[in-house]
Amino acid sequence: MAFTLPKEAYTGKVYSVTIGTDDNTVAFGGENVLPFHIFEGVVPNRPVIAYEIQDVPPDDWPENIQKPFETVSNDPVTWAKFCQDVLKAKAITLRLKGTHPDRQNRSPEDAAKTVKDVLSAINVPLIILGSNHTEKDAAVLVAAAEAAKDKNCIIGKAQEANYKTIVAAAIANNHKLIAMSELDVNLSKQLNILITQMGLDREKLIIDPMCSALGYGLEYTYSVVERIRVAALVQNDLTMQAPMLGDIGMYVWKVKETQASEMDMPQWGSTEERGITWEAVTAIALLLAGAELLIMRHPRAVGSIERVIEELY
Amino acid sequence: MLNRDKGPIQDIATTQWKAGAGMIDANIGPAEDSGESLMEWMVTTIQEVVPLPICLDTTNYSAIEAGLKVHNNEWGSPLINSTSNDPERFPMLELAAKYNTLIIGLTVGKGGLPADAEERAAIAAEIMARTMEYGVPLEDLYLDPLVLQIATSQDHALKVIKAIRMFQELNDPPMKTVVGLSNISNGCPKQLRPILNNYFFSLLMYEGLTAAIADPQELAPTVKTINVILGKALYAHSYLEM
Numbered sequence: 154m155a156f157t158l159p160k161e162a163y164t165g166k167v168y169s170v171t172i173g174t175d176d177n178t179v180a181f182g183g184e185n186v187l188p189f190h191i192f193e194g195v196v197p198n199r200p201v202i203a204y205e206i207q208d209v210p211p212d213d214w215p216e217n218i219q220k221p222f223e224t225v226s227n228d229p230v231t232w233a234k235f236c237q238d239v240l241k242a243k244a245i246t247l248r249l250k251g252t253h254p255d256r257q258n259r260s261p262e263d264a265a266k267t268v269k270d271v272l273s274a275i276n277v278p279l280i281i282l283g284s285n286h287t288e289k290d291a292a293v294l295v296a297a298a299e300a301a302k303d304k305n306c307i308i309g310k311a312q313e314a315n316y317k318t319i320v321a322a323a324i325a326n327n328h329k330l331i332a333m334s335e336l337d338v339n340l341s342k343q344l345n346i347l348i349t350q351m352g353l354d355r356e357k358l359i360i361d362p363m364c365s366a367l368g369y370g371l372e373y374t375y376s377v378v379e380r381i382r383v384a385a386l387v388q389n390d391l392t393m394q395a396p397m398l399g400d401i402g403m404y405v406w407k408v409k410e411t412q413a414s415e416m417d418m419p420q421w422g423s424t425e426e427r428g429i430t431w432e433a434v435t436a437i438a439l440l441l442a443g444a445e446l447l448i449m450r451h452p453r454a455v456g457s458i459e460r461v462i463e464e465l466y
Numbered sequence: 467m468l469n470r471d472k473g474p475i476q477d478i479a480t481t482q483w484k485a486g487a488g489m490i491d492a493n494i495g496p497a498e499d500s501g502e503s504l505m506e507w508m509v510t511t512i513q514e515v516v517p518l519p520i521c522l523d524t525t526n527y528s529a530i531e532a533g534l535k536v537h538n539n540e541w542g543s544p545l546i547n548s549t550s551n552d553p554e555r556f557p558m559l560e561l562a563a564k565y566n567t568l569i570i571g572l573t574v575g576k577g578g579l580p581a582d583a584e585e586r587a588a589i590a591a592e593i594m595a596r597t598m599e600y601g602v603p604l605e606d607l608y609l610d611p612l613v614l615q616i617a618t619s620q621d622h623a624l625k626v627i628k629a630i631r632m633f634q635e636l637n638d639p640p641m642k643t644v645v646g647l648s649n650i651s652n653g654c655p656k657q658l659r660p661i662l663n664n665y666f667f668s669l670l671m672y673e674g675l676t677a678a679i680a681d682p683q684e685l686a687p688t689v690k691t692i693n694v695i696l697g698k699a700l701y702a703h704s705y706l707e708m
Contacts, residue, residue, distance in 0.1 A: 339700065339701050339703075342702035342705075343703045343704060346707065347704065350707075388699055390699065392700075
């Protein structure tokens with residue numbers, strides 16, 4: 154008797170989200186099966202990796218992750234163009250880190266100008282993130298969303314403490330929105346409900362369940378991502394059918410394993426290889442859990458994940 | 467209905483659809499005179515305004531057939547309400563086979579009401595055997611334990627709950643089940659009826675009830691809450707609003 158592959162059918166489906174404008178769009182999500190279960194259903198899009206850049210030089214990044222960008226990272230526009238033209242980025246994430254009150258405390262107007270400059274220099278879709286200071290982000294992201302009006306960007310992250318103004322800005326300026334909650338599937342659902350009750354189409358939402366690095370709580374993120382995806386597909390929960398984000402780079406490149414020198418930790422091997430591997434392993438774990446959009450830093454880690462995606466499809 | 471006034475019927479159907487009903491029960495009673503045209507009118511009147519299948523509720527065989535002929539299957543399969551262990555109701559299975567519909571099997575016989583859960587299950591097994599003889603797949607059969615009034619038959623409430631559990635064990639995959647819910651509170655003071663309906667319904671849901679003929683508006687918070695408690699839906703503070 155011929156072998157028949159057992160197949161699961163799911164009642165729910167993840168929304169497909171398209172960002173960017175004209176011919177320079179990229180889409181992710183849209184599947185009605187668990188990650189990489191291509192044999193079971195429809196998987197219209199592959200996961201997308203967006204390179205991370207900052208509005209200010211990355212002097213808080215460890216040396217090994219500053220290095221690939223050392224000639225370009227003094228200026229966000231040059232940095233963005235480098236990612237697009239040299240690294241062939243499919244999308245770029247601009248993190249407005251310099252707006253944080255404990256950093257350069259750049260104003261919303263400064264942030265808006267950076268957004269405009271970067272947008273006029275690149276064609277690929279842009280993801281605009283605040284500095285993760287909930288109060289300041291509310292002001293910065295409103296200005297940034299206006300500066301990027303109708304460019305179909307993703308803005309974020311809207312959190313419980315600041316979502317109202319950011320959601321309004323996303324609606325008014327036609328952007329997609331990242332809703333972030335802190336590693337809790339129920340709070341994630343609640344935030345999605347509150348956001349859609351404000352009038353944002355649920356198809357414009359991207360869930361950030363909060364990332365974490367390998368060795369630093371990745372298993373928590375993994376299981377929250379998994380539970381969100383099961384709610385979407387198995388329970389057909391309309392509030393949980395947004396694609397999910399893995400904001401990998403910022404969590405990976407601050408843990409000890411990506412920074413400790415070979416001199417201090419000879420048994421851990423090359424610092425550079427270790428950091429790249431750490432980022433890649435964290436990324437692949439989240440892809441397997443269900444994330445469709447990754448924000449990453451190291452070109453070699455991105456390259457290896459793109460190869461994995463290529464091979465699995 | 468008798469005046470063929472579409473308005474009130476369509477209003478009720480629309481309200482129930484919006485409250486989350488998956489099907490509308492069109493009960494025309496025994497309808498011995500002109501049942502055919504009445505059922506036809508009911509089915510088309512309801513399906514004009516709501517995209518749902520209809521549960522055809524009458525003892526009149528030809529009225530059911532008339533309803534099935536005009537039923538719009540685009541919205542789902544109609545449900546015949548009902549066959550039972552009473553030989554007069556066997557022909558309903560012919561209709562289910564002929565029109566490829568779902569059908570309710572009410573676990574009563576000619577001899578009167580079932581005494582307990584075990585008797586309900588025994589009748590259910592007979593109905594199941596007959597259903598297969600008529601060529602209707604068991605997954606299209608919904609077993610109904612017959613809910614009785616709590617005010618007059620209090621001990622049957624628990625027997626019905628137990629029957630819902632037993633019915634499911636009669637087959638693998640489990641048999642589907644249905645109840646006419648509001649009968650539990652029939653004859654009770656008005657203010658007690660929603661309370662009785664909701665609590666009884668939550669116990670039945672816990673036992674795995676598949677469907678209920680009931681007022682979806684009245685039950686919505688219970689359905690959502692029990693789904694959350696049973697882990698069938700994800701909790702969020704606003705879950706009742708969804």
